[in-house]
Amino acid sequence: MTNKRKWGTAALSVLLATSLAACGGGNEATNGASPSPGSGNSGGDSKPVTLTMWGGVPAEAGPQAVVDAWNAENPDVQVKYERFVNDDAGNLKLDTALATNQNIDLYVTYNLPVLVKRVEAGNALDLNTYGDYNIDEKMGEDAKAWKVKDSYYGMPTKKNVSFVWLNKNALDEAGLPVPPLDWNMGDLQKYAKALTKEKRFGYVMDMSAYNSIFDGTNAGSGYTKxxxxxxxxDPNVKKAYETLYNMQHTDKSMPTLGEQLTSKMPTDAAFLKGEAAMLGAGEFVFRSANNLKDFPHDFQIAFAMIPKVSADQSNFKYPGGLGDVISINPKSENKDKAWEFLKWYADGGMKPLAAGGRIPASKDADIGAALDTLLGSNKEGYDVKSLEEVVFGKFPTYTVPLSQQVVDARREEYEKYFTQSQSIEDTLKNTVKRHNDFVKNSK
Amino acid sequence: MNWNRKQQLTGYLFILPNMIGVILFFVIPALFSLGIMFTNYKYTSPNIEFTGLDNFSRLFQDPIFYQSLENTAIFLAAVPISIALAFFVALALNQNVYLKNMLRTMYFLPYITSGVAVSFVWMLLFQPSQGIINNTLRSIGIANPPGWLSTTDTSMFAIDIIWIWFLLGYNMIIYLAALQEVPQEMLEAARIDGASRWRTVVSVIFPLVSPSTFLLLITGLISSMKTFGMIQAVTQGGPGNSTTILSMYVYQNAFRYYEMGYASAISWVLFAIIFIITMIQWVGQKKWVHY
Structure with a gap:
């Protein structure tokens, strides 16, 4: 009967990976996860070793320049960069490669729940076993958020910064000053309304920034009671939802979420083309903003913080912290060499990545040089004062500790709210219920 | 070894290459999933515990599971609609109409075009504020055209429209082939008996092509049940969960959350549903399919 065969193809994709995982499990048992100094290929004159590093940034956007610089200086340790796309399928590919021992020495993780999974699977080396690099001291307070089981299984290397990009010319035209650092959502709503005109939204927000506002509140007041x-x-989350709702449906000063989702709106392009006066996003937009060929624009860009929700909110935290967490595979044959490379990378080797907005987190990295790379030949294009205050400022930040399921559940529920098919009360009620259910089920 | 045994052995040798693939990539994983649906197995996690029917009790309390069942049902409605449309299109194109060959090609094109590329074109058409569809609706006086993919109430229907259009070409080609097989003498006899055009279609042509209808229904339902790429490209199951069909929910749990145990449970439920639907059709066909 044909239905069995048909079903087989459907089931195949689900099952293929699981059977591979089973093979990987066997390897894990035989390979101890603890590094020993002799395990690396430490013979001085032996033939050159090759390290493989997996990361999510396209090779041409910086990583290739990084490894080229290292390879030129270290003929006996050559590093090869391989890109994986940082989405579900890409991370699955990386996890499968790790589980089946495909000779990965270093890899980059981009969010905490994923790192936790990799630590639990025994795929990340405890970096505290090396005593010669104090991550807390080098990377600062924010690094702590990346500790798993009270230790570092990956080195956070870059500063995450989320902020609002402002079209300074549009602000001047409307007679608005660059907003103060502690502005709130009420101010944002007023700004957006004043900046909206024919064929221009006052504000657009990258999908990642949607979460920032809600997370900023919960990171301050707690994700759980x-x-x-x-x-x-949290009452402030409710207020943030309602303000955004009004901006979308009453003021029409920002695109509705439904429209943004279905048109897969490229928010950075909308901002740089002048179709939106303000953009809630992060440092990753520098890659486009510095590219005057594909995104020509003649206005100056200023910066504002992600607004807190209400004026009297004292515990709002700003999205940010550190990112690009690089781990060493415990099964690597060249752990010590990988560690040498990793230290070099974090302390400034990663500089070429700054052109895409990746600012080194280490205090030993040359921030001035990174800034020069970041702004490139487009220095006049930015309002330096707000750039320094916002992009290089010091604020209480957070790293999201929620599991992917809960982040998704929250997004699914607020999507229903912003597309007007669920009331605010039901949205919050369902979100809380799904969060609680998840906690209960994962026990 | 006698001649008969030798013959059998040769036969097995011939199917061996294929069988290795089937056993390795289908039979073993299928049995494996049958086992892990009773566990809390998570991909990459070293802990695996037998949890009995926990995954199923969780499943039957999971509102998103019920929502995806409902979405799947709405999605499957596209199959009979598309088959009915294809039947009439094929009838029309089977006669001597102008530009017959060009029209046939046009209807068939969607089927041979990359599904993802086509999905993106549909997204542009459905765009609520500037899309062609809504602009046309507004220009003919409809002030508030539907939000199509952008609202939870309409998104599943928008997906259905894409799917009907996508299936239409293939269904039409199968019907065209079947219509060529309809014996001219039967149509002539009907004409001589004074049957109207409509009566001929209902009482002569439709019963004669019923094996094709049955084939299309069964293969269409099964392939729709496991559709994934098109919806993933267009909405990723959103907004909310409004376009999450069962096969997507399996994917989400397995490859986004790595909940292999739970995902296996859902996929076996999906299998049961496909199996039951196919069985019902197999039994029901005796009443209306004429070979």
Whole structure:
């Protein structure tokens, strides 16, 4: 009967990876996860070793320049960069490669729940076993958020910065000053309304920035209440939802979420083309903003913080912290060499990545040089004062500790709210319920 | 070894290459998933515990599972609609109409075009504020055209429209082939008996092509059940969960959350549904399919 065969193809994709995982499990048992100094290929004159590093940034956007610089200086340790796309399929590919021992020495993780999974699977080396590099001291307070089981299984290397990009010319035209650092969502709404005109939205927001506002509130007031139940319905979260809703449906000063989703709106392009006066996003937009060939624009760009929700909110935290967490595969044959490369990378080797907005986190990296790379030949294009205050400022930040399931559940529920098919009360009620259910089920 | 045994052995040798693939990539994983659906196995996690029917009790309390069942049902409605449309298009194109060959090609094009590319074109057409569809609707006086993919109430129907259009070409080609097989003498006899055009279609042509209808229904339902790429490209199951069909929910749990145990449970439920639907059709066909 044909239905069995047909079904087979469907089931195949689900099952293929699981059977591979089973093979990987066997390897894990035989390979101890603890590094020993002799395990690396430490013979001085032996033939050159090749390290393989997997990262999510396209090779041509900096990583290739990084490894080229290293390879030129270290003929006996050559590094090869391989790109994986940082989405579900890409991370699955990386996890499968790790589980089946495909000779990966170093790899980059971009969010905490994924790192936790990799640590649990025994695929990340405890970097505290090396005593010669103090991550806390080098990377600062923000690094702590990346500790798993009270230790570093990956080195955070870059500063994450989320902020609002401003079209300074549009602001001047409307007679608005660059907003103060502690502005709030009420101010944002007023700004957006004043900046909206024919064929121009006052504000657009990258999908990643949607979460920032809600996370900023919960990171301050707690994701759970004291009794352990979900706090995703914090009054300030509600207020943030409602303000964005009004901006979309009443003021029409920003695109509705439904429209943004279905047109897969490239928000950075919309901002740089002048179709939006303000853009809620992050440092990753520098890659486009510095590219005057594909994104020609003649206005100056200023910067503002992600607004907190209400003026009297004292514990709002700013999205940011550190990112690009690089781990060493415990099964690597060249762990010590990989560690040498990693230290070099974090302390400034990563500089070519700054052109895409990746600012080194290490205090020993030359921030001035990184800044020059970041701004490239387009220095006049930026308002330096707000750039220094916002992009290089010091603020209480957070790293999102929620599991992917909960982040998704929250997004699915607020999508229903912003597309007007669910009331704010039901949205918060369902979000909290799904958060609580998840916590219960994962016990 | 006698001649008969030798013959059998040769036969097995011939199917061996294929069988290795089937066993390795289908039979073993299928049995494996049958086992892990009773565990809390997570991909990459070293811990694996037998949890009995926990995955199923979780499944039957999972509102998103029910929502995806409903979405799947709405999605499957596209199959009979597309088959009915294809039947009439094929009828029309089977006669001597102008530009017959060009029209046939045009209807068939979607089927041979990359599904993802086509999905993106549809997204542009459906764009709520500037898309061609809504601009046309507004220009003919409809002030508030539907939001199509952008609202949870309409998104599944928008997906259905894409799917109907996508299936149409293939269904039409199968019907065209079947219509060529309809014996001219039967149509002539009907004409001589004074049957109207409509009566001929209902009482002569439709019963004669019923094996094709049955084939299209069964293969269409099965392939729709496991559709994934088109929806993933267009909406990723959103907004909310409004376009998450069962096969997508399996993918989400398995490859986004690495919940292999739970995903296996859902996929076996999906299998049961496909199996039951196919069985019902197999039994039901005796009443209306004429070979």
């Amino acid at each position: 004291t009794d352990g139940s979900s706090n995703l319905d």
